[in-house]
Amino acid sequence: MAGIVCRTVNRIISSQASCSTSMVAVRHSHWFTSVLSLKTSMPLRAEPKKKKKVDPRREIMMKERLKKKLKRLEKVPPELIPIEDFITPAKCFDETRIRDAPKLSFEESERRALLLKEWSRYKYAQHQTEMDAIKEALEAQRQALDELKLESEELYKAAVSPDTDIFPFQHEGPSYTPPITNYEAPEGKYNNITRVYTQ
Amino acid sequence: MAAPFTRVCRPLWRIITTTTLNKGARNISSSRQQWSAQNVKTAVAASPWALHGAVCLQRLPVVSQDRSPIEEEFMELMHQMELERSLLSDHELRLLEDAARMSRKQEEDYDSDEEDEDYRDKEIVTAQDLEDTWEQKLKQFQPAPRSQGVDKKDMGSSERCLADSLILLVKKDVGSQKLWLLPQIQWQMGETLRQTAERALASLPGADLKATFLGNAPCGFYKYKYPKDIQKEDSVGAKVFFFKAVLSSHKHLPLEKNSFAWVKKDELQDFLKPEYLKQVRRFIMAL
Numbered sequence: 246m247a248g249i250v251c252r253t254v255n256r257i258i259s260s261q262a263s264c265s266t267s268m269v270a271v272r273h274s275h276w277f278t279s280v281l282s283l284k285t286s287m288p289l290r291a292e293p294k295k296k297k298k299v300d301p302r303r304e305i306m307m308k309e310r311l312k313k314k315l316k317r318l319e320k321v322p323p324e325l326i327p328i329e330d331f332i333t334p335a336k337c338f339d340e341t342r343i344r345d346a347p348k349l350s351f352e353e354s355e356r357r358a359l360l361l362k363e364w365s366r367y368k369y370a371q372h373q374t375e376m377d378a379i380k381e382a383l384e385a386q387r388q389a390l391d392e393l394k395l396e397s398e399e400l401y402k403a404a405v406s407p408d409t410d411i412f413p414f415q416h417e418g419p420s421y422t423p424p425i426t427n428y429e430a431p432e433g434k435y436n437n438i439t440r441v442y443t444q
Numbered sequence: 445m446a447a448p449f450t451r452v453c454r455p456l457w458r459i460i461t462t463t464t465l466n467k468g469a470r471n472i473s474s475s476r477q478q479w480s481a482q483n484v485k486t487a488v489a490a491s492p493w494a495l496h497g498a499v500c501l502q503r504l505p506v507v508s509q510d511r512s513p514i515e516e517e518f519m520e521l522m523h524q525m526e527l528e529r530s531l532l533s534d535h536e537l538r539l540l541e542d543a544a545r546m547s548r549k550q551e552e553d554y555d556s557d558e559e560d561e562d563y564r565d566k567e568i569v570t571a572q573d574l575e576d577t578w579e580q581k582l583k584q585f586q587p588a589p590r591s592q593g594v595d596k597k598d599m600g601s602s603e604r605c606l607a608d609s610l611i612l613l614v615k616k617d618v619g620s621q622k623l624w625l626l627p628q629i630q631w632q633m634g635e636t637l638r639q640t641a642e643r644a645l646a647s648l649p650g651a652d653l654k655a656t657f658l659g660n661a662p663c664g665f666y667k668y669k670y671p672k673d674i675q676k677e678d679s680v681g682a683k684v685f686f687f688k689a690v691l692s693s694h695k696h697l698p699l700e701k702n703s704f705a706w707v708k709k710d711e712l713q714d715f716l717k718p719e720y721l722k723q724v725r726r727f728i729m730a731l
Contacts, residue, residue, distance in 0.1 A: 342531040357521060364518045378729045382663065385726035389665040389685060393637070396491055396683065403636040404661045411659060416690065419505045422587040423606055 323444040492680035493667070497640025498628035500611060500663065500728065501655055503691040503706060507590050507606040538571040599705040602691070609730055610706040613715055614648065619671065624705065624715040626724065628684055637662060641687035651704065655689035663688045664727040666720055686727065 336342070349357075394401040511519065532540075548554060592603050604610060614627045629644035631637060638660050645655060662685040669681035705715065709730035712721055 337531060339531075342533075342537065344528070344530065344532060347528060357525075360517060360521055363514060367514055375731055378731065382727045382729055385664040385723070386661060389662040392665050392667070392683060393662065393685060396493065396495065400495075400637055404638070406660055408657075408660045411656070414656070416504065416692075419508045419607070421508055422590055423506050423592055425588045 326442040326444065329440070492678050494679060494682040495631035495637070495640075496628045496682055496684040497631055497637045497644055498626045498684050498686045499641040499645045499655070499657075499689050500626050500686050500724070501645065501653065501689045501691055502728075503602050503610045503612075505607050505609055509607045535571060542568075542570040542572065598701075599707065600701040602706050604706055605708060608708045610708060611712070611728060612653075613705045613707055613712075615703045615705075619674075623717065625720070626686060636660070637685050638687055641685075641689070645689065649703075650700065653691060654693040656692050658688045658690065662686055664723055666723045668719075686724070688727070 390401065390404065393404055590606065592606055596604060598604065602610065612627065613624045615622055616625050616628075617623075618625070627644045627648055629640060629647060631640045635643075638657060642657065645653060664686045666684045666686070667681065668684075669675065670679065675681075707715060709725070709728050712725065712728075716724060
């Protein structure tokens with residue numbers, strides 16, 4: 246039995262020696278096991294890591310802290326959007342831009358005062374006529390509805406019911422010159438420099 | 445809309461004549477309950493008044509009105525006062541600078557080295573040059589003339605007086621006469637009066653007019669009695685309810701002069717009968 250083992254060992258050694266002389270790739274390091282086994286590196290063969298129980302709790306705590314920080318940031322009231330019309334631009338305070346005030350003669354100032362008074366009278370008369378016209382039209386409509394009520398209740402109800410299709414109502418108002426028929430407006434380039442604020 | 449109110453009610457079958465034919469005493473009715481009961485009993489068909497729906501089609505002004513003398517004066521004054529109270533703009537500052545530079549160049553002891561770095565030897569485009577180029581460019585654009593060249597007397601064209609609002613009138617046979625009226629048509633059972641007015645507009649021969657009706661309620665009415673010989677028990681006269689509409693599409697097809705007319709408010713008296721005109725004028729606003 247021992248002799249057989251010795252013989253087999255000798256054969257292996259001799260074969261290994263012969264292998265060593267014939268083959269180039271030979272592992273001399275003790276870290277490497279036999280060539281015939283699978284190639285494994287150190288970390289793969291190491292003992293598996295123990296997951297500490299404290300870690301998931303720590304991660305949860307981290308997340309909560311971050312959420313609290315975010316909430317604190319969000320609680321800050323949003324910055325108000327500045328109204329550009331209410332901020333006087335710096336150009337207006339430039340002293341070099343002040344015009345020389347003209348000296349008005351007495352006649353000129355008198356003429357201006359009288360014209361302003363005339364204008365106020367004119368506008369008042371215009372307003373009165375407008376108001377009267379509106380009142381007249383409303384009165385005419387009221388009487389028409391009364392007559393319609395006398396005629397038939399159904400038609401009256403249909404007339405008094407609100408009209409949903411009229412709004413949105415659009416109409417091009419009067420311009421200085423009438424529109425040119427078949428006019429092609431030239432295309433222009435423009436840079437839009439309006440500031441857009443986000444809250 | 446009409447505010448709720450109380451008034452003495454008259455029974456339906458004793459409609460009092462209006463200003464059209466002033467006669468008869470006023471019959472003050474019995475109680476209100478009698479009236480309402482009778483109203484429920486008598487359907488629309490039993491009313492002695494025939495119902496008509498009419499449309500007051502307006503072509504709104506396309507061009508602004510000319511200014512009156514006082515408005516012109518005031519506008520001038522306002523421009524002047526605004527100019528006096530304003531600050532110098534960038535363009536004006538530039539003009540002043542250019543003028544100053546030119547005056548400095550004209551002087552005998554002009555030393556070009558004293559000028560700013562930017563303006564020494566370059567070709568300067570003065571603000572005045574810019575103004576001239578802008579004026580030239582403006583002259584290249586030809587706006588349409590305000591009066592549009594259509595004769596004011598041509599009643600059939602809707603391009604007549606662009607600065608005023610025009611009403612459409614139609615010549616129609618009423619009884620034995622041919623009268624100028626706002627387009628109207630008889631009411632049929634089962635439709636609202638507004639639909640009647642729309643039908644009246646659509647049924648105009650040869651006119652393809654698209655209009656937007658302003659609301660369901662009529663803006664005015666006109667009541668007239670038939671002449672005595674036609675009057676029967678159940679047809680005393682007719683009531684016409686007017687509905688306002690605004691012309692939406694601009695069709696340049698001229699309409700027949702003899703049957704259609706676009707008129708301003710002050711020209712209405714040449715076309716309409718006095719009593720009819722009196723009622724129609726109330727709701728047409730020509731401001």
